[in-house]
Amino acid sequence: MKYIDLDKTKGFETLWTLRDEKGDLNDFKVHLSGELVKQRNVPLAEPSAEAEGIASSMRGSPPGGLVYNWAARALDDDVVNALQALSDEQELIAKYRALLEGEVMNTGEGRKVLHHLLRSTDGKAHTGKAVIHEGRDLGDFYRKELERFSAFAEKVRAGEIVPAPGKRYTAFAQIGIGGSDLGPRALSIALENWAAGEGRKALRAEFISNVDPDDASRITSSLPLDETLFVLVSKSGTTQETLTNELFVKDKLKKAGLDPAKHMAAVTSETSPLAHNPVYLDSFYFDDFIGGRYSSSSAVGGVILSLAYGSDVFRDFLAGAAAADKAALETDIRKNASLLDALIGVWERNFFLYPYTAILPYSQALARFPAHLQQLDMESNGKRVNRDGEPIRYPTGPVVFGEPGTNGQHSFYQLLHQGTDIVPLQFIGFRQSQRKDDAVIDGSTSQAKLKANLAAQITAFANGKSDAVGSKDFPGGRPSSLIYGDRLTPRTLGALLAHYENKVMFQGFIWNVNSFDQEGVQLGKVLAKKVLTKTGGTSGDPVLDAYSGLLGV
Numbered sequence: 001m002k003y004i005d006l007d008k009t010k011g012f013e014t015l016w017t018l019r020d021e022k023g024d025l026n027d028f029k030v031h032l033s034g035e036l037v038k039q040r041n042v043p044l045a046e047p048s049a050e051a052e053g054i055a056s057s058m059r060g061s062p063p064g065g066l067v068y069n070w071a072a073r074a075l076d077d078d079v080v081n082a083l084q085a086l087s088d089e090q091e092l093i094a095k096y097r098a099l100l101e102g103e104v105m106n107t108g109e110g111r112k113v114l115h116h117l118l119r120s121t122d123g124k125a126h127t128g129k130a131v132i133h134e135g136r137d138l139g140d141f142y143r144k145e146l147e148r149f150s151a152f153a154e155k156v157r158a159g160e161i162v163p164a165p166g167k168r169y170t171a172f173a174q175i176g177i178g179g180s181d182l183g184p185r186a187l188s189i190a191l192e193n194w195a196a197g198e199g200r201k202a203l204r205a206e207f208i209s210n211v212d213p214d215d216a217s218r219i220t221s222s223l224p225l226d227e228t229l230f231v232l233v234s235k236s237g238t239t240q241e242t243l244t245n246e247l248f249v250k251d252k253l254k255k256a257g258l259d260p261a262k263h264m265a266a267v268t269s270e271t272s273p274l275a276h277n278p279v280y281l282d283s284f285y286f287d288d289f290i291g292g293r294y295s296s297s298s299a300v301g302g303v304i305l306s307l308a309y310g311s312d313v314f315r316d317f318l319a320g321a322a323a324a325d326k327a328a329l330e331t332d333i334r335k336n337a338s339l340l341d342a343l344i345g346v347w348e349r350n351f352f353l354y355p356y357t358a359i360l361p362y363s364q365a366l367a368r369f370p371a372h373l374q375q376l377d378m379e380s381n382g383k384r385v386n387r388d389g390e391p392i393r394y395p396t397g398p399v400v401f402g403e404p405g406t407n408g409q410h411s412f413y414q415l416l417h418q419g420t421d422i423v424p425l426q427f428i429g430f431r432q433s434q435r436k437d438d439a440v441i442d443g444s445t446s447q448a449k450l451k452a453n454l455a456a457q458i459t460a461f462a463n464g465k466s467d468a469v470g471s472k473d474f475p476g477g478r479p480s481s482l483i484y485g486d487r488l489t490p491r492t493l494g495a496l497l498a499h500y501e502n503k504v505m506f507q508g509f510i511w512n513v514n515s516f517d518q519e520g521v522q523l524g525k526v527l528a529k530k531v532l533t534k535t536g537g538t539s540g541d542p543v544l545d546a547y548s549g550l551l552g553v
């Protein structure tokens, strides 16, 4: 397998030529039609047999599944063919297969990248191969941990593990930051209304992440501490914010006359300083082959989701993710949603030079999903050297931001419609609400209003509207895609998460960067430590001293 920088590929040259020749492919008044909207649909995953059985009113999409619609993206068949050739030239599927089977893809840290293996049902890679490291079957290890924390969660939910005689755990709070917070928090919020709509027993789940004492104080003071189980999550076991919050919480527990050992479980890597410590009620493990921002499918997301919603819900989420992972093995880009999404993103980033992209879910359940994708995408592909550490000469990962619609419409959409930058948009929407609790007001339900707004925005961004008054003129030509389906459930949520993880992975392969390290977060950590450990009133860095002086530290 060859690893080549994007600008050294034949595809790069071909795509630049097409970009020059084709002109305004984002003149959607010419290029976008109702017919194209019906045609350009790719399932994120084949729907499961179980999901097939669910009655559905879906048109043009498989029941129970999610679909990627790319009609309003600025590319024609010639460009798609060139992207297919680039995908083949960069051996994207071969690289994905190698990653699945345990090749060292995190070159900087010399590590395998195995988050897909967490979702395997038989403990083997999605290609069918076992992943063995130093004689150990890692699929087996991940499955055993899944079994262990599932059983633990079920016992807690059933009242078989209790904080004290006659008491039960009624609330959970995860302490963690970055990948140990953002994904699990986004997923937990995403399932809250679904659980209510299904009439499932859902227990309260909170999250403490920031080292800002107001975060831990607000959460701990709102919880029934005697009935709360804190889940301390840190892969490294060394993160300042998380260790500080652990002690903050333990102090609160002690002051409330409670034994912290009955109120705290740990999730960490086997080699971390937190591992195998009897001060926790129980501990669950993963390893260095699971990157923080890719760890939602491990105990990092699994413990809190299983405690709050039940272990079957978490397994359903994993099944949805596995289905999307398998769909991502397809070599034909027209049939592989995450691969196509990745290539279109590269087309826009490298050949139109758009520096931003927005994630716009028309679903309140996905309120924190954009925040998770910020880390997933920007920490993975915000790189200026290739996987061998050599500088690269083309743009890599875009700036990612987002908010749920319709809230975003009343905030930053002004710039998206009429600003000087074109921002490619990634919409997500569902036909049904999660709670199914709706009201007809002025002749339509709230869900109908939400969906009408989504369809309206895609069309407005694409086609615009001419007006002689400059401030009222909408230029259009603003590309977008839409991921849509019936309803956000654990299974579709899993597929949605895997879609983005796989998209980011494919883009990393195209740009030839290491998407699995994050050296760019280190310098700030070192300087913060310098401030906190300064001797004789100085850190030795006058600028650092001046800024910390302004803040009184």
Ligand code: F6P
Pocket (backbone or CB within 6 Å): 177, 178, 179, 180, 233, 234, 235, 236, 237, 238, 239, 242, 292, 293, 379, 518, 521
């Ligand atoms: O500082 C960045 C980072 O290393 C992320 O990559 C990671 O998700 C987060 O910190 C938390 O790390 P840990 O789980 O080791 O506490």
